[in-house]
Amino acid sequence: MNRRSFVKRLALGSLALGQLNLIQACKAPSTQWKFKRSGIPMSVAHSLRSRSTLPTPSAVVEHDCIIIGAGISGLSVGYHLAKTGATNFLVLEMEEQIGGNAQFGETNTGKFPQGAHYLPVQNLENQPLLDFLHAIGSISHFSLDGIPYYNEANLCHEPEERLFINGKWHEGIVEALLQVYPNEKPIWDRFFRRMQYFQAYKGADGKDVFYIPERFASLSHDLVHLDQLSFQAYLTENDFRCTSLDWYLNYCCRDDYGQNTANISAFAGIHYFAARKAKSKNCSNDAMLTWPEGNAFLANQLASAFPTQIQCTTLVLRVQKSGDKRYELLAYNWKKKTYTAYITRRLVICTPRHVRARLLADTDNRNWLVPTHQPWWVATVELKPFSDFSGAFLSWDNVIFAHQTLGYIHNLNQQIAQPNGNTLLTFYKPLDSTSASEIRKAYEHQTDSELEAEIVSELKSIYPEIEKYICYLEVRLWGHGMVSPGINYVTNPMRKEQQKSVDGALYFAHTDDAGFSLFEEAFDLGYQLANQLLNTNGYVDSL
């Protein structure tokens, strides 16, 4: 390092991380970079709300089966239908891109996720998913006793994670916290012993209470009371409280559920630590699979089984019953500006529950149990070569202690090609400062340049000099991120009740139905639903 870059580094370091969570409504910075806001325009998405005067469709199309939503659940239904050779189904997706929360973007430097971006190695009972991972090459082969060997190219490459704390990057997250707070280790040990206990905890049917996917978990157990209090209350009750663990558990809950421990049920909080019991032959049992474009890779692998049966930019506005056990849909293609009617004998709704409720307002006006979905933004920046703070190397996951963002992903970490100099980082932030609906309201009228200014200001609270290095900034604002399993959602009997199909003609699959926004749950719901459809009399005949 020459002297000048040393001085620069020093200056960057001394200003580091002083200013936290500065959401400033300041004017947009003079942009020397390209800014893009990705995703469907909010006005289009919300046209579902105001549907008083709907035009008559210009075409009528009939399909044996219509799936609304090309998120992982909808894609999984399609994938498992297509695997059996079924072709007479159609997936309607309102966005330009499939994948739901697992969409991606791309610059000349590389691909990046706009949302979900990894999949842990899998529990062994989950054979359909293991088969899928094998089919797409992410599992190379199995040992004789059925333990998978994962494809190293898809496992998270070293260096995996680091934490910025006390003015320096440290390798690992838990390791780093314990290095800084060594006195708190006994509390951590006690906490993890308890989580191990829950990992093995069985219900009356002898099955694990905590298991992913839910299909293999116990149906009757005595831990329902844990869903009646917040995770934070549970932690306090059991004296699992100290600075480092508090921050870490809040970080984990915000990362997976979009909310901190106070707003998540204890059952869901424990689920995070107790539901994974994967085994693998060639990596640790908590290893991650990841791709430069995140889980969009998986979404596209699913879709590649039926590429011509997905129709994007098509927003379903209304669902009506049409005769006996038939549904008529009115859909709007907001790119082509055309209205089409779809008639089907089997309607599969793979949207979040609040959208499901609106779609079915005319046909099924029951009181839906709708969970909270936290808003998020995900911002990707391409940076010219810049000097980072000292300490551990730039890793796949880079977390900043006590910061409002969840940190950022280094998208090139998973790339086998040598880097060309620029860096591609994706920052994640769940917007949880107040209630989800209030935040959505606040963002609804925000202009692009205000959003850009907010993001840049947040990035500057991590790297004060970042503006000089940005050459591209792309932001994805998620009005409804993932389901936040709050108190009495996961064990609420209504949750499962409301997932049941209606009259052999209306079906549902979405992670809202599982209570956990996980690829595994979406995949498995889709798998089950496809089997249910295929077993229904008449489906195969009608091919």
Place this chain on the structure above:
Amino acid sequence: MRILFLVSVAVIATCGLIYELIAGTLASYLLGDSITQFSTIIGVYLFSMGIGSYFSKFVQKRILETFIVVEILVGLLGGFSSTLLYSLFNHLESFQFFIYALIGTIGILVGLEIPLMMRILKDEFDFKDLVSHIFSFDYAGALLASLAFPLFFVPQMGLIKTSLFFGILNVLIALLLIFNRKVKIQRTRTFQLIGTTSFIVLLVAFVLGDKILRYTEDMAYDEKVIYSKSTPYQRITLTSDKNGTKLFLNGNLQFYSADEYRYHEALVHPVMSLVANPKKVLILGGGDGFAVRELIKYKTIESIQLVDLDPEMTRLFKRNPQLSALNDSALFHPKLRITNQDAFIWLKTNKHVYDVILIDLPDPSNFSLGKLYTDQFYKAVGEHLTKNGALVVQSTSPFVAPKSYWCIANTLQITGLKILPYHTFIPSFGDWGYLLASKQATRQPDFSKMPSNLRFFSPDAFESMCYFPKDVAYRTTEINRLNNQALVHYFETEWNQFQ
């Protein structure tokens, strides 16, 4: 008056020759090959003087004023010539063009001097006296310059101060004419100002000469930077000392021309001798062309595919005369195909198979480079190897970094390849390791087809290379995988401990 003019002739002749000598010295010093450099510099300089003499006829009026302007310009340009050449050498891609442009300009100006002087003095002397005086002073000045330059100026002052000194002399001539009342010229004020300023600038530079010396880092005489460029992938730096040239990538030594033959002979000839009749060869890395130079000694080779990430590397080792002299212009060889692409991506997107694969990549000093030493990488390499083919991997120092070396060996083995480790001593690197690997059980190499004109490698030498004494002997290690980068961790620890 007459004497003043005639002394001026001697001085300008001395100065003119000195600038030529400085350019020739610097060119051969910085670019090497002194015979070519000196003869082309002298040629260009004399030719430019001819151009200057020719154009002197277009000076119709104010001959004396023109002469003064020429003196000041020659003084400044010549005076700063070596400073310019030294400091711009690092930053100019077409340095050779610059040096000729500079010497050409000075030559044109110097070429103007004598014809103008003759016309100034034409009324002072008879023509025969004029020609006789001018040329005798001119040639006397030349003798003075050619003796004083090597005997006094270069040893005492160095090149930068020498050129500044003669620049001052040129400007002094101008000043003498400007301030001499007997000389009748127009616009005296302006001349006084320009002349004095130029003189002061040169004088200050001369006094600060030693500091200028220190400011240009390439003045470090023991090892000077002769080329430095940041590409998107790496920083390429070439340095030179009295024994040869060194190449650094991101500050890590890649070769030293004084002993690189040891490294490259040991890299190429064992693997070539392990395969019967190798026809197709692949090189991953090796953009310096040295491995190619060794390969083309085998006339049986039909094609060589070189894959190097950085187009700047292959461009440099093709176009730079000093570097292409080192690799015998191997990068121009008709059997060679150069592809500038990432090696890993290239392996994944191509299907060709090769009898011999040379892997000559930078050491695994960071996580990006570490990926080029993983089992995944070697699996991809293995798919490009013919059934009876063999590959060699340059694999860091088994003495400094034994765990790193054996980690590469163990990683190669896990992909199903049979390995044969060997190492040798390279003065500028120390004890350096290689790994031979093949799909078939390793035989001993058959050296009968080896070229005879090698400087270092021999079959006997290879026998000792295969022996690993206790301190570098085999160790068990982790396998280097994308998801553990074990090698980068070993490498960092071991090299840090060593330094």
